[in-house]
Amino acid sequence: MRNESEVPLSDSAFSIPVADRLKRLPPYLFGKINKLKYQKRQAGIDVIDLGMGNPTDPPDPLITDKMKESLADPRNHRYSVANGIGNLRKEVAARYHRIYGARLNPDDEVIACLGSKEGFSHMCLALMGPGDTAIVPAPTFPIHAYSVMLAGGNVIQLDVREPHKFLENVAYTCEHLFPKPKLVIVNFPHNPSGTCIEQSFFDELVALAKKYKFLVISDFAYADICYDGYKAPSFLSTPGAIDVGVELTTMSKGFSMAGWRIGFCCGNREMVRALATIKGYYDYGIFQSIQIAAIVAMRHCESAVESIAKEYEHRRDALVDGLTRLGWEIERPKAGMFVWAKIPEPWAQMGSIDFSMKLLDEAGVAVSPGRGFGEEGEGYLRLALVENSQRLRQAVRAIGKCLKPETAATV
Template sequence: MNSNHHASFEIQPADIMSQLPTQFFATLVAKVGRLTSMGHDVINLGQGNPDMPTPSHIVSALKQSAENPLYHKYSPFTGYTFLKEAIAKRYKEDYNVDLDPETEVAILFGGKTGLVQLPQVLLNPGDLCLVPDPGYPDYWSGVALARAEMKFMPLLEEHAFLPDYKAISDRDRERAKLMFLNYPNNPTSATAPLSFYEETVSFAAQHGIVVASDFAYGGIGFDGQRPVSFLQANGAKDVGVEFYTLSKTYNMAGWRVGFALGNSKIISYINQLQDHIYVSLFGGIQAAAAEALTAPQTCVHDLVSAYQSRRDAFHEALDQIGWKTKKPEGSFFSWLPVPDGYTSSSFADLLLEQAHVVVAPGIGFGSHGEGYVRAGLLCSEDRLREAAERIGKLGVF
């Protein structure tokens, strides 16, 4: 027929498509797939996907709510009030933070959505955003979509993996309009004290910088320490918002439920943008999410103690092979220094090819991630011990 009739017609993407950051971890996934398909037993500590199922009382709440015909219609645009009240109640109980459910809470399709939307509602092309280095690469995506610019704030071990505001140049302080922070931190697993957030609030207020606190791992702190919320700092709501997700605290990564919390003006901008993209989450998921937040939090305590046991087993095994490491304070990641003579990528390749253990090279999180690899505590204690033993057999340490 006329199949070559329109051969000269070419689909051209918008310029922005070529400006998005390349997905560094896609290449890692491809390498892992190759080894697995060859029949090798690969221990994958490279990704951040929770491995345990969603607690059954939350799943039951979804099953029940799925039958409710009310939820088969469009949800209210900004989501159901009962879910916003549920997160406000959780923040009051856990952090003694007061949130107005109607004006200080936005429901998100997972935390990532809000992190990518925020630069789009606050930044004009050419505006400056401060991002942690190493940090979660999706911060870069939102900045790219806003056609804004980034300046990296180094997170160094000698500064407890907290940014040093004094090291930011005067010009960057004055230009910056937005700043991302993330504690418990991915990838370094560091936690932040309240004093750091208080310093952050005054720094942000002084220079007119909006603070975005990514609190994805807020539910996971070890040795009896509950991670501190940015919103616990005096005046935090005046200068910023916090992003919370159910993905990690309740093993609900696939459910895509998150929140932006705090400054009412920013919350209204996020809701306004979302009005143009979504009609809120399926009501059944909102009901199950409210159940997660308001039911007794036994499942969260159990989850944290499971991660703590894994952490202890893994780091004890690393100690035995002579790999000197620091135990994480929060999150479900271990941030491990690479031995002399290797880059983070060459060491990760060695572990993959020779020990069939997957770790994420630090360079994938920014230039200051060089010199480290990230391991996820996302398999059983036995598998974590075995991973350490396999690494030990390489005789590197």
């Protein structure tokens, strides 16, 4: 038996040497806000949380009822196939053809993922390595850059808020960088800025991909949430797109199945095969009852998707109209579940992180600072449309009181 004198007084003598890939990740910029939000809630203070795009609406009852029914079948509790059961992949292909006119072979051009984020991350791991470079949109949804970094690749961020200039910059980068970028990542409707495109964007992107020999990943996570008659185009509906890339979709938003973790990667069969290889080593597939419920959702719940989009549109109007009355300059988004708001003067000089802390501390409203999405996001806030319209109007009133004119002089 060891006596107390033999027990190390400090654990500083033993260090944990983490992998270099972790050291490439920057400090987490949302940490201070999340800590204060937690403290307030622990103290019983009501916080209106517009920080994370975490849907609060339940799925259609048909979906949950099918999930409950499938739980009674013991066969559904075994390991499932890593690429998704056959009927699910067929349903994804059928929905793509029905909505976007794109034809996919469910056997080798569709794979189920644990949400689009997992599929995206593992696709980067399958494609990228040291010396490879990816172009990502800026402001940048963090996983678009960090997945490339974790795979050992390099990142070039190009401003995406003027899509035609983004394409010009992609072409310029390909002309002047050696070796040329291996991958271009696009995300429309864009998170966080809400930027949208028309079909002509993808036509030109595919032409550039074939000219400069780069691959494309289209993150189409907000495909189902469109407003005012706008319909977001699919990359895969573009002639030749399947030759150069894939598209990631998810059931988290339109079907309100965020916690279920189910999404899809569709497109180029060699890229899908590469992702399947990675997934074959990393996981045993999605719980089969979730897959069965997802089939029912895509077959019978399209009207529920339309209702969800209409609800988000009402929320968008409540938030944008309210902040506009307060004097904020906001471009009304045509799609997505976020409002990208320019910080009004004189508050912009605080910086987006400090201003977000102010709103949380004094107004009880949590938002995401633009700086968390890279340098191009500074001066902006991202506000998620996850609360109902009444709560959003409450948030606007609280922000108005927090920023009343007599307090502006203290900035």
